[in-house]
Amino acid sequence: MEPFTTLTAVAAPLPLVNVDTDMIIPKQFLKTIQRSGLGNALFDEMRRTPDGKDIPDFVLNKPAYKNAKILVSGANFGCGSSREHAPWALLDFGFRCIIAPSFADIFYGNCFKNGILPIALPQDQIDKLMDDAERGANAIISVDLEKQEIRGPDGGVITFDIDPFRKQILLNGWDDIGLTLRDGAAIDDYEAKAKLAKPWL
């Protein structure tokens, strides 16, 4: 996994609440057996007409946002299906950071497995960043994970919270299976005890 340290990039505004993972990537794209190449499917039904033409008004079709790497959106982002294809599609399009007032639990956890930083902020700070993101190619936002800071185009600084362990995972790009297996003795111990206490399992 690619580490996340700092990111300075165009931020795209998506001012909708309850953006669900069916919107982020519709089911017809879940038939792949690979993780890669899903960027083209991102927000497909909002981005294209049924016959496959771009809808010019959709934010990611506007030239200013073609290279956006930060997405600013509404509350409860990523609700619904557990499909990790949603963060895969966001990542493949180029997004490394999603900023919203709140996230659905499964989506939030999935982001950290893919080097995407999800940042939850109070609504008033989101409103400010959404205004910033509306400035098209001038909507350059900087995110510093180590310092837990976001810098807007006008230089204003916002700080954010993140679980310290998940922060380390992102900063270092760690494979968390490897990390858990390093502590394999604890799993062996647990299993030995469980076998005695709950033999029917």
Place this chain on the structure above:
Amino acid sequence: MTRARTLYDKIWDEHLVSAAPGELPVIYIDRHLVHEVTSPQAFEGLRMAGRTVRHPEKTLAVPDHNVPTDKANRAGGIEGISDPESKLQVQTLAANAAEFGIEHLAMDDIRQGIVHIVGPEQGFTQPGMTIVCGDSHTSTHGAFGALAFGIGTSEVEHVLATQTLRMPQSKNMRVTVNGTPGPGVGAKDIALAIIGKIGTAGGTGYVIEYAGEAIRALSMEGRMTLCNMSIEGGARAGLIAPDEKTFDYIKGRPKAPKGGGWEQALAYWKTLFSDDGAHFDAEIVIDAADIPPLVTWGTSPEDVAPVTGVVPDPANESDPGRRAAKERALDYMGLTAGQKLSEVKVDRVFIGSCTNGRIEDLRAVASIAKGRKVAAHVNAMIVPGSGLVKEQAEREGLDAIFIEAGFDWREPGCSMCLAMNADKLKPEERCASTSNRNFEGRQGRGGRTHLVSPVMAAAAAIKGTLTDVRELV
């Protein structure tokens, strides 16, 4: 004296493998279900890292999302899947299960079905377990007092490799449903009423325990419907303390504990309840008698209204973000504020899914359908949740009632709940559906979904509009 703990806290503590300072806790996973859509990349990840499956015997694989539900294609087995990508996913699941030594219920196995119907049916799901699946509706299994929740594909790989997960502990919410529901009101209406009250993100960060007289009175099937919908209220898991109904349901099932193991398991299961005085971070109390038959009118499961009511006016919503979402929903749904819901005409009816595809759901549908006819303009399909549900329904003669009434009686699978197979809505087609999500495009691009209970779906099929089922009982 030990601290009073909630049921969730008890299961969590019991499964804690390690909690090193500065790290997320590691919890043990007792059972793992896999289906064809969210697992291929996990198995590929194992192969690329040269890892094995730590406990293949704790995992059960079953294809459900992509399988055809029409008899002709189904009869052809995997070769009968016309979409090459769908076919490849189903083939890949079978190949991965064989390679890693995981039990696999193939498409033509009578036990095949929707993974959340198969788990309980086989006795794979038991109280006090931790159960995961790369599928958000894993919350279904909480009906048995198991801590069950959906995970992403990277976590599927983590569980396959380590039989554990790293995750933060959730907060505790208790939803108490007192009283007795009125006629025509069931578990689905209770679920929708709760989501309507707490909102689609109301349960985020929580595990919900359902309690109270109305919950105790629910059958195991009803409890599964309720726990299934927990995720639509934002809660990763829902829980109901096990009782005699739970134990009776499990006893004798193929993967249930046997002999001395049964007695030992039972003694443990009887300790699985929230202690008096246990702390809940949030409490919701509802009276079942206040819940009418409900329908959704929008594109979020929280967009709930009584079937006797009207489409709400977004202008009454004070939060601007939510107001915009409701306006967008009405536009998508082709409805106007103030319109009577009972006058909304439906084109399609879908009965099935991990929410409402069990035998009791089908019996309820049959009780409304018997001796009546599906409206001429409605295409109404019934998709049993598993091969065993289908067999049971046919043994009881329910299929004859459905066919006589004009329903399309199909083969088991996820079907039009998420429309990954050929079963889908056309743009602007309107459907009364017993499934769990009314999101934009969920049942097919441009399709319009109204979530309802099984009896409400049957009533809509017969009247051809959203209908108060109490008019038909």
